[in-house]
Amino acid sequence: xxxxxxxxxxxxxxxxxxxxxxxxxxxxxxxxxxxxxxxxxxxxxxxxxxxxxxxxxxxxxxxxxxxxxxxxxxxxxxxxxxxxxxxxxxxxxxxxxxxxxxxxxxxxxxxxxxxxxxxxxxxxxxxxxxxxxxxxxxxxxxxxxxxxxxxxxxxxx
Numbered sequence: 001x002x003x004x005x006x007x008x009x010x011x012x013x014x015x016x017x018x019x020x021x022x023x024x025x026x027x028x029x030x031x032x033x034x035x036x037x038x039x040x041x042x043x044x045x046x047x048x049x050x051x052x053x054x055x056x057x058x059x060x061x062x063x064x065x066x067x068x069x070x071x072x073x074x075x076x077x078x079x080x081x082x083x084x085x086x087x088x089x090x091x092x093x094x095x096x097x098x099x100x101x102x103x104x105x106x107x108x109x110x111x112x113x114x115x116x117x118x119x120x121x122x123x124x125x126x127x128x129x130x131x132x133x134x135x136x137x138x139x140x141x142x143x144x145x146x147x148x149x150x151x152x153x154x155x156x157x
């Protein structure tokens with residue numbers, strides 16, 4: 001099932017997902033705030049750990065500029081709990097095991113991995129403005145250096 005990629009200027013799809021503790025978190029909870037929403041393939045894997053720690057290390061400056069960070073994966077709450085504890089991640093990690101939100105954001109589908117076409121989570125980042133509109137829709141981002149690149153796009157460097 002191919003999802004249509006989202007573009008800047010379109011409304012961000014609404015969602016409610018459980019966080020690592022099972023508490024429901026909705027995009028609507030952040031109405032009036034800017035949100036960096038990023039999708040990653042799997043907690044506690046090398047690339048995803050690098051990316052999560054990069055967000056963690058830049059959290060204060062992103063928050064200072066008015067951005068909240070939310071990470072979404074297909075991992076269970078238990079896996080997210082372990083990941084957050086091991087890496088000292090203080091931003092919400094949300095569980096989407098049915099991939100409904102991944103599909104809504106076109107963050108799941110065909111991708112190239114080691115020269116082969118596979119179906120899986122497409123590492124993606126979305127910036128949602130205060131009005132719930134996508135400011136940036138970034139697909140196939142790299143785990144390493146992505147937050148620095150995002151900071152440049154947001155004018156934070």
